[in-house]
Amino acid sequence: MEINPPAIGKNIQRLRNNRKLTLNVLSERSGVSKAMLSQIESDKVNPTVATVWKIARGLNVELNDLLDAQGEPKRVFSLNPAGDEGPKLETHDKGVTIKILSPLHMVEDLEMYLISFDGHSKLESEPHYPGTQEYLTVVKGAVEVTVGENTAELHKGDFLVYHCDIEHSIANHSSTQPAQVHMVVRFSPEKR
Amino acid sequence: MEINPPAIGKNIQRLRNNRKLTLNVLSERSGVSKAMLSQIESDKVNPTVATVWKIARGLNVELNDLLDAQGEPKRVFSLNPAGDEGPKLETHDKGVTIKILSPLHMVEDLEMYLISFDGHSKLESEPHYPGTQEYLTVVKGAVEVTVGENTAELHKGDFLVYHCDIEHSIANHSSTQPAQVHMVVRFSPEKR
DNA sequence: GAAAATTGTTCAATATACTAAACATGTACA
DNA sequence: TGTACATGTTTAGTATATTGAACAATTTTC
Numbered sequence: 001m002e003i004n005p006p007a008i009g010k011n012i013q014r015l016r017n018n019r020k021l022t023l024n025v026l027s028e029r030s031g032v033s034k035a036m037l038s039q040i041e042s043d044k045v046n047p048t049v050a051t052v053w054k055i056a057r058g059l060n061v062e063l064n065d066l067l068d069a070q071g072e073p074k075r076v077f078s079l080n081p082a083g084d085e086g087p088k089l090e091t092h093d094k095g096v097t098i099k100i101l102s103p104l105h106m107v108e109d110l111e112m113y114l115i116s117f118d119g120h121s122k123l124e125s126e127p128h129y130p131g132t133q134e135y136l137t138v139v140k141g142a143v144e145v146t147v148g149e150n151t152a153e154l155h156k157g158d159f160l161v162y163h164c165d166i167e168h169s170i171a172n173h174s175s176t177q178p179a180q181v182h183m184v185v186r187f188s189p190e191k192r
Numbered sequence: 193m194e195i196n197p198p199a200i201g202k203n204i205q206r207l208r209n210n211r212k213l214t215l216n217v218l219s220e221r222s223g224v225s226k227a228m229l230s231q232i233e234s235d236k237v238n239p240t241v242a243t244v245w246k247i248a249r250g251l252n253v254e255l256n257d258l259l260d261a262q263g264e265p266k267r268v269f270s271l272n273p274a275g276d277e278g279p280k281l282e283t284h285d286k287g288v289t290i291k292i293l294s295p296l297h298m299v300e301d302l303e304m305y306l307i308s309f310d311g312h313s314k315l316e317s318e319p320h321y322p323g324t325q326e327y328l329t330v331v332k333g334a335v336e337v338t339v340g341e342n343t344a345e346l347h348k349g350d351f352l353v354y355h356c357d358i359e360h361s362i363a364n365h366s367s368t369q370p371a372q373v374h375m376v377v378r379f380s381p382e383k384r
Numbered sequence: 385g386a387a388a389a390t391t392g393t394t395c396a397a398t399a400t401a402c403t404a405a406a407c408a409t410g411t412a413c414a
Numbered sequence: 415t416g417t418a419c420a421t422g423t424t425t426a427g428t429a430t431a432t433t434g435a436a437c438a439a440t441t442t443t444c
Contacts, residue, residue: 008241022421033403038423045401048431049200049259050238064256067241101329101351112327112376114349135304137293137374139331157306159293182329182374184304214391225433230393237431240401 008052011066013041015059030058095121110186117143117172117179124169133186136160136170141179144171200244203258205233207251222250287313309335309364309371316361325378328352328362333371336363 016026023034030037031054039045040055047055056063095118100111115123136145142155147168154160162168172179208218215226222229223246231237232247248255293304307315328337334347339360346352354360364371 046242
């Protein structure tokens with residue numbers, strides 16, 4: 001019986017290239033030698049689960065993402081309508097609704113959300129992976145963004161860029177006015 | 193740095209026992225030696241992805257079911273200084289106001305705009321470099337986006353992704369309602 | 385009760401995953 | 415140019431995953 005394991009090499013290489021990571025950087029980050037990475041990407045070896053696990057951690061993806069034999073259809077024109085029940089991120093913060101704008105399979109290192117705040121609501125976020133940046137545009141109302149010990153009061157049309165590898169939060173202090181922000185999250189490590 | 197792969201041994205053993213399968217039977221069914229199965233279940237070895245794949249087939253489960261780690265350790269992040277607030281610029285184009293959210297020096301391959309449309313206004317764009325993509329979110333009103341021969345009618349909250357290396361345009365056909373879109377332009381890292 | 389079959393665990397041998405270092409091939413920079 | 419650096423590949427050696435067989439421990443069958 002012939003069993004073909006999934007082509008994880010292609011997946012790893014695709015994700016690494018999309019994130020603009022070199023073999024050396026991914027090697028340092030994952031703890032797997034760059035020689036091994038090269039051989040895995042070119043399907044020269046059958047890597048161990050532990051190794052693929054480390055690589056997944058280094059790429060900040062789920063292990064399943066590397067093992068999936070996903071033939072991704074590269075669509076030219078993709079529409080995500082607002083009215084329907086699109087994918088929503090669940091939050092434990094009351095009064096905050098996060099709508100996922102970008103389908104994940106199109107871009108691996110970019111995610112976009114439309115976040116709506118009711119009166120007196122707050123979104124608290126855990127630190128993301130180092131090098132991750134968030135690009136925030138206030139679409140409606142006003143919010144207070146806190147990143148570490150820095151705080152900024154933003155109004156409609158304001159734009160803010162910040163590194164979000166530390167604890168950060170977005171709050172709408174108005175009790176009457178709702179607020180809405182557009183957010184782009186980029187998972188791109190700094191090159192050195 | 194020690195990274196612990198998920199305890200697949202317990203998962204395999206649990207599934208095998210639930211199915212009342214012996215090591216010999218699972219060995220025949222999966223093509224993995226029973227010695228290997230025993231060692232994997234008792235966490236004495238780090239199995240290869242290919243073998244775990246075979247075992248999953250033998251158990252008739254998804255590969256992810258074996259790799260699922262319920263007690264996944266939380267990642268520890270390093271601390272970076274928070275970002276600064278970005279400057280703002282403005283440019284005009286006949287009934288269309290383009291606000292540049294992200295200055296060029298912050299990100300080399302990403303640009304963000306907030307584009308406002310008066311009644312009956314239209315923004316025509318020349319083809320960009322090959323591979324360039326645009327991520328469009330309608331913030332207010334409704335617009336009609338045309339990319340090549342494709343056309344879409346977008347309303348508030350809608351999201352659209354398209355390759356813009358061909359002629360494309362955004363139009364607000366309403367004479368009374370203004371419109372506004374948030375746009376992210378991503379330049380492909382390709383040469384020439 | 386003992387032989388035989390069944391089940392899971394170790395053992396020695398082999399195949400190969402994994403690594404560090406050298407290598408090849410650019411790319412930038414003076 | 416030349417020199418340095420940067421990136422991916424190949425090599426040689428080591429660590430270990432994998433296997434067939436032997437082993438122990440339990441259950442079955444007469």
